[in-house]
Amino acid sequence: MxxxxxxxxxxxxxxxxxxxxxxxxxxxxxxxxxxxxxxxxxxxxxxxxxxxxxxxxxxxxxxxxxxxxxxxxxxxxxxxxxxxxxxxxxxxxxxxxxxxxxxxxxxxxxxxxxxxxxxxxxxEKPAEAVAEVPATPAPGAPGGAPVAVEEVPFLDLPPMLLFTLALTGAIVLLVIVVLVMLFRLLVPMMGDSIYSESFRHSFAGRLLLLLKGDTTIVTGKAKDVIHSHHDFDGIQEYDNDLPPWWKTMFYVTIVFSVAYMLHYHVFRTGALQTEEYETEMEQAALLAALTPDDPNAVTDFEVLTDDAALASGKSIFDTNCAACHGQEGQGTVGPNLTDEYWLHGDDINEIFKTVKYGVPAKGMVPWQGKLTKEQMLEVSSYILSLQGTNPANAKEPQGEKE
The missing domain is CATH 1.10.760.10 (Cytochrome c-like domain)
Incomplete structure (x- = not known):
């Protein structure tokens, strides 16, 4: 026993x-x-x-x-x-x-x-070893590509370049100091001659007086002469000069307008806005043809209606979309997919683009690279098939009614 x-x-x-x-x-x-x-x-x-x-x-x-x-x-x-x-x-x-x-x-x-x-x-898994990248060919070598210029902090520049910049700054500062000293020495020596009319209207005189605080060169001269004998409720109008900067800008606009008219409308050496738009659209079309993942590329998909495609779309939806849209498309984090309201359009091509490129600003991740084109079309078709199913606890409508 x-x-x-x-x-x-x-x-x-x-x-x-x-x-x-x-x-x-x-x-x-x-x-x-x-x-x-x-x-x-x-x-x-x-x-x-x-x-x-x-x-x-x-x-x-x-x-x-x-x-x-x-x-x-x-x-x-x-x-x-x-x-x-x-x-x-x-x-x-x-x-x-x-x-x-x-x-x-x-x-x-x-x-x-x-x-x-x-x-x-x-x-806790160790990081995977990064494969060594082969050296990039020189830009001028066959098959070479332009190398991106790496930004270098200012203090990490070569010492000789830093010395040159410092010396240049010191010379500029020295020139400014010398000019200020000359100004302080020469102005008293000129006496009252700086106020003569001939000197005041010269460029040197205008600049000198501006440095001394006379802003006539900027604001114009106040004549204090009444422009007319009309009196409007005690308001009088004086015949003062317009500010020189204003008159200069006015003259510049006249010259610019004449040059603009000759350039665009007379000699036609420049493209008008309509022509620029058409040219840019042609370039965009060429780029779209070379870039199959262009978000603006026109698609002409048709809705899949066969049972096998919809069953596959449902499986993809349950695996990838139900976490945010609900098992029945009723909406949780994401919007309700069973009502008549849409945020990004109810056409199969618009839904396909939303699935493919996502809406990152609203939390919708892009599925390109994770799903094939056929899978994205299947799940888009399945989403359309949910219209009018009216599941329980459906989220309130969002977007516009289509």
Missing amino acids: ISLKHIFRKSSLALVAGLLLVGSPAAQAQDAVAGKAIFEGNCTACHSLEADIVGPALKDVHKRRGDEWLVSFIKNSQEMVQAGDKDAVVLFEKFNKVPMPAFGGSLSDEDISNVIAYIKAES
């Missing part, structure tokens, strides 16, 4: 082994694997580990916030913002007040813990 002592010993060993297994790296890795699937299905539309997108970069976020804070934030970020949590409010303000969807109703505590485990595992 097996003794109770032997059974107890085997049970104890099994219990210890089980506890070690639960706390082992293999179990933690399994949590991270499950968390990766949840993260990719719910978070990648707005978050990256390395860079800010719609929301902040998540690398080492567990070190900055702590697991308990992360769990509460993932469950309902807006509840924390409204409660005045300092970190939550800062994030909400920093990222354009785009609210993060509340996952408390769609993810269990275990799911959230797995997501945090995945973030921890990815954060």
